[in-house]
Amino acid sequence: MEMAYFIETIIKIVVILLIFSALAGIGTYFERKVLAFMQRRLGPVNVGPFGLLQVAADGIKLFTKEDIVPTNVVGRIFKIAPVITAATAFMAAAAIPFLPSFTLFGYEVHPIVADINIGILYILGIMGVGLYGPLLGGMASANKFSLLSAARGAAVFISYEVITGLSILAPIMMVGSLSLIDFNEYQSGGITSWIVWSQPVAFILFWIAAFAETGRTPFHLIANDHEIIDGFGTEYSGMRWGLFFIGEYANMFFISFVISILFLGGYGDGSFLGALGLLGKVAFFFFFFLWTRAAWPDVRPDQLMWLCWKVLMPIAVINIVITGIVMM
Amino acid sequence: MHNEHIEEHFGNRNVVEMNSDYYMVAIEDYPKDGWEKFKRVVRRAFRGELFVGLWVVMREMIRFDIHTVQYPMEKMPIGPRYRAVHEMKRLWESDTERCIGCGLCEKICISNCIRIDTKIDENSRKEVSEYSINLGRCIFCGYCAEVCPELAITHGGEYENASDQREHFLTFQDMLTPLDTMKAGTQREFEGFGAITPHEDERVKKTPLAY
Numbered sequence: 001m002e003m004a005y006f007i008e009t010i011i012k013i014v015v016i017l018l019i020f021s022a023l024a025g026i027g028t029y030f031e032r033k034v035l036a037f038m039q040r041r042l043g044p045v046n047v048g049p050f051g052l053l054q055v056a057a058d059g060i061k062l063f064t065k066e067d068i069v070p071t072n073v074v075g076r077i078f079k080i081a082p083v084i085t086a087a088t089a090f091m092a093a094a095a096i097p098f099l100p101s102f103t104l105f106g107y108e109v110h111p112i113v114a115d116i117n118i119g120i121l122y123i124l125g126i127m128g129v130g131l132y133g134p135l136l137g138g139m140a141s142a143n144k145f146s147l148l149s150a151a152r153g154a155a156v157f158i159s160y161e162v163i164t165g166l167s168i169l170a171p172i173m174m175v176g177s178l179s180l181i182d183f184n185e186y187q188s189g190g191i192t193s194w195i196v197w198s199q200p201v202a203f204i205l206f207w208i209a210a211f212a213e214t215g216r217t218p219f220h221l222i223a224n225d226h227e228i229i230d231g232f233g234t235e236y237s238g239m240r241w242g243l244f245f246i247g248e249y250a251n252m253f254f255i256s257f258v259i260s261i262l263f264l265g266g267y268g269d270g271s272f273l274g275a276l277g278l279l280g281k282v283a284f285f286f287f288f289f290l291w292t293r294a295a296w297p298d299v300r301p302d303q304l305m306w307l308c309w310k311v312l313m314p315i316a317v318i319n320i321v322i323t324g325i326v327m328m
Numbered sequence: 329m330h331n332e333h334i335e336e337h338f339g340n341r342n343v344v345e346m347n348s349d350y351y352m353v354a355i356e357d358y359p360k361d362g363w364e365k366f367k368r369v370v371r372r373a374f375r376g377e378l379f380v381g382l383w384v385v386m387r388e389m390i391r392f393d394i395h396t397v398q399y400p401m402e403k404m405p406i407g408p409r410y411r412a413v414h415e416m417k418r419l420w421e422s423d424t425e426r427c428i429g430c431g432l433c434e435k436i437c438i439s440n441c442i443r444i445d446t447k448i449d450e451n452s453r454k455e456v457s458e459y460s461i462n463l464g465r466c467i468f469c470g471y472c473a474e475v476c477p478e479l480a481i482t483h484g485g486e487y488e489n490a491s492d493q494r495e496h497f498l499t500f501q502d503m504l505t506p507l508d509t510m511k512a513g514t515q516r517e518f519e520g521f522g523a524i525t526p527h528e529d530e531r532v533k534k535t536p537l538a539y
Contacts, residue, residue, distance in 0.1 A: 296382075
């Protein structure tokens with residue numbers, strides 16, 4: 001029994017790693033295509049049918065590129081920083097139920113690596129640790145602009161951790177558990193039982209904070225593209241930079257799963273339709289990340305801080321207080 | 329018609345007059361105190377402008393009106409006066425070279441990229457023996473085409489002149505219109521500097537010469 005559980009967990013980890021590494025690559029393909037169509041361009045078309053093999057071409061390029069470690073950098077930290085980003089992104093996935101449990105060859109599979117009773121706390125904590133990737137990478141790079149970007153990224157991350165935590169406090173009070181599976185079962189009674197109806201404010205706040213946590217466009221201050229350089233990733237090349245990239249895209253997928261499960265009913269009653277529903281919701285949230293990137297401008301760092309501390313945090317606190325009063 | 333419109337547009341520059349084309353852009357007043365600032369924030373937050381932006385890009389995606397020119401396969405038409413790689417034209421009457429070897433193009437070339445050498449041939453006529461243009465130095469200013477008294481050297485429409493070294497020379501024979509083109513009557517005249525009258529090529533009569 002112990003051995004079987006061990007093997008099952010290893011297999012699950014490998015499958016999740018493989019699927020989401022591949023999804024991160026395919027995610028870049030979809031991002032390019034969606035952005036291109038929204039800007040009346042074609043996007044990648046030349047490599048493979050509809051440019052689908054562009055992902056493979058990019059992978060080959062990243063893997064075979066020279067691994068440059070510039071002079072004056074703090075070598076070990078410089079090398080470990082991208083690994084932290086990618087690793088924490090995948091570690092956070094351990095507590096996410098990706099699909100309802102199903103039976104495979106007479107063996108019941110739970111598509112969650114570890115159903116721990118502090119699931120959300122664990123995910124938020126690990127995502128918080130993910131901050132060390134950009135921070136250490138920027139600090140070790142021996143580059144002023146990397147350092148600036150890292151400092152800005154740290155400020156954004158830490159500020160929006162507050163929003164994330166406070167906004168899901170109210171749903172946690174309602175459900176009475178931190179496990180994502182309990183959240184799912186709380187909402188398994190169909191669309192009307194989704195938490196988004198009873199906690200719309202928390203949903204919006206968490207969604208906004210998700211953009212900051214993943215560093216996507218309205219809050220794209222961490223790797224600031226419009227400064228031409230790539231923020232904390234300026235000095236990185238080849239697969240080290242690729243690991244930052246995989247981490248970012250895996251984070252986008254995982255945060256989409258978390259939002260769908262927390263607020264939009266997850267996989268519902270666990271039927272096949274429910275599983276498809278979960279994937280559909282995740283696809284929508286992922287698409288929304290790309291959509292906003294095409295439509296919205298970035299905000300300034302001071303506006304971002306203003307939004308966080310003067311607007312979103314008071315709203316989150318008021319939301320918790322009102323929820324508490326209603327629950328009494 | 330077109331000029332009239334432009335004159336009207338530029339003639340009426342009186343900003344103060346009510347009937348002028350110019351008008352003041354409506355800019356809302358800046359907030360003076362905290363309460364007005366707060367009202368502005370609320371107004372902007374709930375006006376839904378973010379969703380307008382989302383809708384615009386989504387509309388473009390659904391409409392799928394792609395404007396990309398897939399360059400190596402598709403090419404944009406370029407203007408007839410486009411100043412790309414030079415061409416040496418032939419006479420319509422006799423299909424011989426127009427170039428008389430005067431050397432004005434070499435003299436006027438401001439980037440010193442043209443070299444011309446002439447000799448007296450067996451018929452005691454001046455003949456171009458060496459002619460080269462260094463496209464790595466050429467800035468495509470068009471002076472050579474403008475100064476040419478015979479409309480011999482002109483610019484052409486060939487803009488794909490990337491090469492693997494900076495010094496990329498064109499010789500006289502490279503630029504000269506091939507005889508096949510002349511026999512087919514498809515030599516294209518340059519419409520830029522000092523060009524001949526349009527359709528002049530249709531009016532000239534061939535000299536009865538047998539090659």
